[in-house]
Amino acid sequence: MFNRRHIMSLLGLAGAAGVVANKPAAAAERATGNTANELIEALATVPVLDVHSHGFPALAPVTEEIFLETLALSAWMLDAYFPAEPGQDKTVYEQWRAADPDERKRLDRKYGIQKRFDEVVEQMRSTTFVEALTKEMAVFLRCKPTLKDVIAARNEYTSGNYWRYVNDMFGDAQLEGALVQGSLGAWTLPEPKQEDFKKALKMKVYDVVTAGAWRFLDEDIPVADLVSKYRAQLKKLTKEDGGVAIKSGIVKLSGADVEPVTPSQGEQAWEQWRKLSKADKQRIYDRTWRPAFWKTLQDFLLWETCAVAYELDIPLHIHAGNGEGQDKISTHYPYKLENVVRYPVEFPQKPVQIVLLHAGFPHHAEAAYMSHIFPNVWYDMSIMAPFVNRGLYQRLLETFETAPLSKVMYGSDAYHVPEFFYLGAKWAKKHVAKAMAVLVDDGVLTKDDAVRYAKMILADNARRLHKLPAR
Numbered sequence: 001m002f003n004r005r006h007i008m009s010l011l012g013l014a015g016a017a018g019v020v021a022n023k024p025a026a027a028a029e030r031a032t033g034n035t036a037n038e039l040i041e042a043l044a045t046v047p048v049l050d051v052h053s054h055g056f057p058a059l060a061p062v063t064e065e066i067f068l069e070t071l072a073l074s075a076w077m078l079d080a081y082f083p084a085e086p087g088q089d090k091t092v093y094e095q096w097r098a099a100d101p102d103e104r105k106r107l108d109r110k111y112g113i114q115k116r117f118d119e120v121v122e123q124m125r126s127t128t129f130v131e132a133l134t135k136e137m138a139v140f141l142r143c144k145p146t147l148k149d150v151i152a153a154r155n156e157y158t159s160g161n162y163w164r165y166v167n168d169m170f171g172d173a174q175l176e177g178a179l180v181q182g183s184l185g186a187w188t189l190p191e192p193k194q195e196d197f198k199k200a201l202k203m204k205v206y207d208v209v210t211a212g213a214w215r216f217l218d219e220d221i222p223v224a225d226l227v228s229k230y231r232a233q234l235k236k237l238t239k240e241d242g243g244v245a246i247k248s249g250i251v252k253l254s255g256a257d258v259e260p261v262t263p264s265q266g267e268q269a270w271e272q273w274r275k276l277s278k279a280d281k282q283r284i285y286d287r288t289w290r291p292a293f294w295k296t297l298q299d300f301l302l303w304e305t306c307a308v309a310y311e312l313d314i315p316l317h318i319h320a321g322n323g324e325g326q327d328k329i330s331t332h333y334p335y336k337l338e339n340v341v342r343y344p345v346e347f348p349q350k351p352v353q354i355v356l357l358h359a360g361f362p363h364h365a366e367a368a369y370m371s372h373i374f375p376n377v378w379y380d381m382s383i384m385a386p387f388v389n390r391g392l393y394q395r396l397l398e399t400f401e402t403a404p405l406s407k408v409m410y411g412s413d414a415y416h417v418p419e420f421f422y423l424g425a426k427w428a429k430k431h432v433a434k435a436m437a438v439l440v441d442d443g444v445l446t447k448d449d450a451v452r453y454a455k456m457i458l459a460d461n462a463r464r465l466h467k468l469p470a471r
């Protein structure tokens with residue numbers, strides 16, 4: 001926490017309670033404000049490199065409701081609440097979204113989808129994230145700070161040329177580039193091709209390769225072929241096609257508590273998976289069935305991924321912390337990933353460079369501590385920035401208590417809409433400056449140190465880890 005009492009304790013005044021003691025505390029707050037403003041100014045033209053994000057389609061024009069649904073992580077469950085009817089490919093929710101008004105009414109009478117949708121949208125509307133987003137976007141769009149006005153101004157700006165809006169916004173945030181792990185569709189729009197997404201943007205887009213042998217999981221092949229095909233694919237997508245990192249979502253698929261797997265256990269798990277019917281495989285993909293052999297197979301493939309990452313000396317990004325409603329979020333704690341960072345668990349270990357994504361949010365202190373004790377662990381703040389807005393600097397201060405500043409990286413986990421990239425970059429810059437200002441005022445850093453470390457966090461660390469050229 002960072003409040004008046006905290007400032008007093010920094011000043012050695014924690015015991016000096018009462019009216020008199022408020023005076024120096026207030027002075028310290030003003031000084032912090034001044035230092036923060038100076039640092040914010042010093043960082044104004046500093047470039048930002050986003051270490052974790054996703055591509056998005058041109059979503060315009062939008063209504064307030066569609067925009068809110070597109071932002072809301074709680075909306076990711078709507079397909080699970082309204083799954084496909086027997087024999088149908090599309091979920092009932094997808095059908096409802098694409099339906100004409102009469103068909104919608106019919107589906108609503110049967111399933112009550114509108115009610116659930118309104119719940120998701122109205123809850124999202126009342127988050128401080130959306131309130132803060134509205135005020136920040138109103139400044140960029142030069143409109144009144146209400147969501148209604150922001151959406152109207154957005155629709156006007158995007159009419160005719162969506163990507164002009166995006167590029168203007170990214171330019172304003174000094175975004176020099178982003179590491180992008182695939183793309184996500186939004187509302188009824190499909191995922192854009194990464195190539196098209198790249199072409200539309202002025203900022204540099206670096207590919208992050210998705211781990212997991214997804215392309216081969218439905219092939220009727222022996223385990224040795226699965227492994228060799230998967231390894232070859234990872235090598236091609238990185239060394240030949242330019243992917244700068246590999247990203248694993250194992251935490252979401254089967255949990256962070258990855259265990260050592262012997263070759264025969266891996267083979268057995270593959271054989272159990274291989275003989276499943278299409279319908280049973282789908283239950284596992286939908287995460288409505290979580291058999292033990294699926295976890296073993298995922299663990300087995302993750303160790304293969306680590307082997308390739310080590311051999312190619314390419315960082316492995318791992319989802320940690322947060323998740324959506326269909327995940328088993330109680331298995332997402334960063335500490336549960338300790339086996340992975342100790343690859344291959346038994347000695348001698350092979351240090352794969354591991355990036356703990358999302359700061360393990362809301363367990364950012366665990367992720368920070370792991371980056372302290374393991375030289376090969378890096379810390380990414382995506383999703384914490386921009387979801388945590390007003391108090392982001394407080395979490396960063398807690399992070400800086402243990403995490404080496406040479407391994408803390410800015411990321412947004414932007415998805416669906418470009419505003420995520422913008423807010424993440426703007427707020428990260430502001431809050432890194434605010435956190436650094438506290439350390440300057442406390443005598444831990446000089447202002448020059450603070451600027452140097454801020455630059456490292458905002459871009460240099462990610463560039464160094466992924467061997468990217470300077471802008």
Ligand SMILES: [Zn+2]
Nearest residue numbers: 052053054413
């Ligand atoms: Zn992500």
